[in-house]
Amino acid sequence: MTAEQVARSAREASNLLQTVTSAQKSAVLRRIKQVLEERREDIIAANRSDKEAAQKEVEAGHLSGSLFKRLDIEGAGGEKFATLLQGVDDVDRIPDPIGQVTMARRLDDGLDLYRVVCPVGVCLVIFEARPEVVVNIACLAIKSGNAAILKGGKEANQTNNALAAAIQHAIATTPVQEGQTPFPERAVQVVSTRDEINSLLDMDRYVDIVIPRGSNSLVRHIQNNTRIPVLGHADGICSTYLDTSADLHKAIHTVVDAKTHYPAACNSTETLLVNNTVLESVFVPVAAALLKAGVRIHADSRSLKAIESAGIAKDPSIAAQVFAATDKDFGHEFTDLDIAVRVVDSLDEAIDHINSHGSKHTDAIITEDRASAEWFMRRVDAAGVYWNASTRFADGFRYGFGAEIGVSTNKTHARGPAGLEGLTIYKYYLFGNGQGAVDYGVGEGKHNFLHEDIPLDNVRDKFVL
């Protein structure tokens, strides 16, 4: 199939998906879990074959160790595969958002307007070596009634194909009840080449949303090469600010967590901002804890001086972890055990730094002062604003969304960790009895609009669609 045929058949599948029921979607999800279990050995064999090839790439220096780690679908004791299966159940358990009425208004007697949640339509998901994303996204797409076109990293090609084949087989073999719209087989499709992606990025006629999950350069390339809305983030430049009244224990625990818990993640803290009043009392112990955890500190002149004065980096092996920060360090996602440190003279200076250098992802303030916290949280322009918590909490699972399609730094549609809701939109249903706009307004025999809210309680029962 050409890319255009893939896109057109995804659109056709999307049209059919408008009338499948929640029960049907749930049956497909349960069947997917079943087929994945049945094909477990084959899928793991495909993954091992991908890993062997990747191992050679790592040895040749063509592939990073962290990318290699993400490729594995099995886990030491099979726990990654178990998590993958669990993920199907998790999505199945999320309440179906489709068909929910979010606004109901009587415009006039006999003229009722309803705003009803519906799928976005066709999603193009492009991801790098994390094959479990195939299952994750396919399940989220199915649950939300979207058609999905998936393109994984070439390192995981065999695994991706094995997973996608299992999903397609599950869709095709889910029993259809009499009178039901059959679940469209093309609801989940896979493409494998970069050329196909470039063609699909042009097809705003068929594709409604693009979800890139991967490196900054991947996301930026996609953002620069499509008119289709992109849900995701290029950079995750998160900051933590130590305010004048920061509690020492909270500062150490949250900053070390935010930097070291998973440094490659987009929600890791990359910049530490320090109020000058707590340079010795809070920053120095935080820096000592970071250095002990193996973090390289890129310190501005004032924080560098504080580290030196405190003598916490005397040991040559520790001294080797301390650098003078450059301007570039403050707009950079290290994705590693590195942190940039800047001293500020006020809360507002910290806020300004974040609003001009950050990536609107997630930023935290460590303070005992509620007024400062609230000022920071309102003024910082980011998807997540945290008070006394690690930036690492910015995650769909931790937020309790059941599953995550991505983390968005957009300012429209979906922001922050996005779950099923990010794949939905709404449409307006108007029920009339033959009215025209001409019937309303000023003049004899004209009607006035009522604009009465219809209570949403039980509206779903009355409004069976």
Next chain:
Amino acid sequence: MTAEQVARSAREASNLLQTVTSAQKSAVLRRIKQVLEERREDIIAANRSDKEAAQKEVEAGHLSGSLFKRLDIEGAGGEKFATLLQGVDDVDRIPDPIGQVTMARRLDDGLDLYRVVCPVGVCLVIFEARPEVVVNIACLAIKSGNAAILKGGKEANQTNNALAAAIQHAIATTPVQEGQTPFPERAVQVVSTRDEINSLLDMDRYVDIVIPRGSNSLVRHIQNNTRIPVLGHADGICSTYLDTSADLHKAIHTVVDAKTHYPAACNSTETLLVNNTVLESVFVPVAAALLKAGVRIHADSRSLKAIESAGIAKDPSIAAQVFAATDKDFGHEFTDLDIAVRVVDSLDEAIDHINSHGSKHTDAIITEDRASAEWFMRRVDAAGVYWNASTRFADGFRYGFGAEIGVSTNKTHARGPAGLEGLTIYKYYLFGNGQGAVDYGVGEGKHNFLHEDIPLDNVRDKFVL
């Protein structure tokens, strides 16, 4: 100021707008109305001067009559200016969406997550000769806490400048209470050249959303030349479908209304789809009514034959209104008294036609059969799906939104007539007491997430931001 300075100062204004109160926004709106009233004569004089210049352009054939009509801000008895003032009150009266908590969840004891509505940020609004848009958008931006950069049509330059100057004066002269953030003067700015727009369309660093209101070519140019999300619509290709059980009176009234009430509007019906079973019984009388109203019918072969057989276009002056349709007529927004007609053999064929030829704006079915209506409404992929009502109802005022920033055919963020909500997004506030992600998971001393919903009733009172 350069375009970059305008954009940067809009961003700075947007940051300050995060902490202005509802009362402040309301005070600014009331002051705007006051200044507009005070400056009424000056504004109308500027508008007359614009109209005189435009009249010459119309005479020279450089400007269309409908564009000229939209330029007027006064109205025959001053009623357009009165509507403009009324519009300020209308926006003031809409409940403030900012600060609303739309989700609240206890992740753990002492770790609470809130999703709070906030402004999108900086909006760039580009519109053509409808100067009242300056006031409309400025008020919506202020009410929703957004900074706005406005660019109007050059035909309305003097009017736009007079209105913008009044708004800026109102902002600058609204009294500030002690302890309040001053309302930023650069919350509303105006630019006047196309070069500035082209520069601004590149500044996704500062501008969060672009709202074009104008011709297809204006909107398409913008969509093709920016990475910033665009809210609006290029085409308004709406269809009305006459189903097998269409009621004759409802069909005539809604179709004539949808075509003739305001043919230049985006929500006018451009395509009439007719089930072959009602060709004589319903379509012929509808066609007769359309012809009588001066509509030119572009009919496919079967509907053309029905018109001829029925003899409703025998009169030569009426016959001149009937044309054989070309393929192009079905993907075209006439914005005039023209309608394309196609006969279909089934409900699904009508749905397929709309999904492949329409612009996802608003589509109607005329039928007495609820099952057909619901099938149509679910399957048609459009912002508005109507049963027995004119497509002309697709409008923020008719929907009761108080005011409209535009009509969106996007599949993400805002869809259909968009009011204040289209200018808002949310951010996640997390309140902790020093937790790290490492504290959660499997293992000794680790916590489990609670993920308990916090009831939203009264959450706003507890959560004073």
